[in-house]
Amino acid sequence: MEIDSISLSTISAQAGTNGLNITTSVYILAGSSLSLRTGSGFILGQSSITSSAFFGDGSSLLNVAGVGANLTWGGPATFLSSFTIQSAGRQISLSTGTATNNLVISPEGVISFCPELHNSSSTIIPNSATTAAACNICIAGSTLTITTSGGSVEVVFTGALENTSAGRVQMRILQDGIPLPSISNYLREIYSANMFSAASSLRYLIKTPSAGTHSYCISICTWAGGSLLNDAADANIFFVKELK
Numbered sequence: 001m002e003i004d005s006i007s008l009s010t011i012s013a014q015a016g017t018n019g020l021n022i023t024t025s026v027y028i029l030a031g032s033s034l035s036l037r038t039g040s041g042f043i044l045g046q047s048s049i050t051s052s053a054f055f056g057d058g059s060s061l062l063n064v065a066g067v068g069a070n071l072t073w074g075g076p077a078t079f080l081s082s083f084t085i086q087s088a089g090r091q092i093s094l095s096t097g098t099a100t101n102n103l104v105i106s107p108e109g110v111i112s113f114c115p116e117l118h119n120s121s122s123t124i125i126p127n128s129a130t131t132a133a134a135c136n137i138c139i140a141g142s143t144l145t146i147t148t149s150g151g152s153v154e155v156v157f158t159g160a161l162e163n164t165s166a167g168r169v170q171m172r173i174l175q176d177g178i179p180l181p182s183i184s185n186y187l188r189e190i191y192s193a194n195m196f197s198a199a200s201s202l203r204y205l206i207k208t209p210s211a212g213t214h215s216y217c218i219s220i221c222t223w224a225g226g227s228l229l230n231d232a233a234d235a236n237i238f239f240v241k242e243l244k
Contacts, residue, residue: 138217159236165224
C-alpha cells in the first residue's frame with residue numbers, strides 16, 4: 001500500500017516508548033526532504049550519518065576530525081591565538097599571489113624573502129663594449145622588469161667601467177627604453193682614455209614613476225670605444241627596488 005502523505009499526529013505512540021518507534025529502514029526518495037521544524041529539536045544518531053554534502057551554518061559543529069589536504073580559504077582567515085604549521089620536512093611558502101612566493105621557509109628553517117616582496121629584481125651584467133655615441137641602447141642582459149605601485153624606485157649599480165676611448169665614457173639608466181633626463185641618473189663618467197673606475201655602490205632614486213610594469217637597464221656610450229668589465233673581482237650587479 002502506498003501512502004502519499006501521513007500526519008504523525010494521527011498515530012499514537014506505544015505507551016512508555018516516548019515517541020514513535022520504527023523497526024525497519026526509512027527511505028527518503030530522491031527530490032524529497034526530511035525537515036525538523038523546530039529550533040530546539042535534534043537529530044541524534046548512535047551509528048554514523050553519511051551525507052554527500054552539508055549546507056547551512058557550521059559554526060556550532062563540534063568534534064570535527066582533522067581537515068584533509070589542499071584546504072583553500074576563499075576569504076580572510078583570522079586566528080585569535082597562535083597556530084602551528086607542521087611541514088614534515090617540506091618547504092613552507094607564503095604568497096600574496098598564485099604565481100609568486102613572497103616568503104619561503106626552508107626545511108632547515110632558513111627564511112628567504114623573494115624579490116616580489118618588495119617589487120624588486122637584480123641581475124649580473126656581462127662584459128660589454130660599445131662605440132655608441134648616445135646612451136639610448138640597453139646593454140645585453142641588463143634589463144630588469146618590476147611592477148610598481150606608485151612608490152619611488154631605487155637603482156643600485158655595483159661594478160667596474162673601463163675607458164678605452166679617446167673621449168668620455170658614460171653610463172646611464174634607461175626606464176622603459178627612454179634615458180632618464182636628470183643628471184643624477186648618470187651612474188659614472190670617465191674622461192680620459194685607458195682609465196679604469198670601480199664603483200663600490202652607486203645609488204640613485206627615481207621619484208614616483210606611475211604605477212604599473214616598468215623596465216630598467218644600463219646603457220654605456222662613448223666616442224671611440226669603452227668596456228664594461230665583469231670578472232671575478234669586479235662583478236657588475238644591477239638592482240632595482242620600489243620603496244614602499
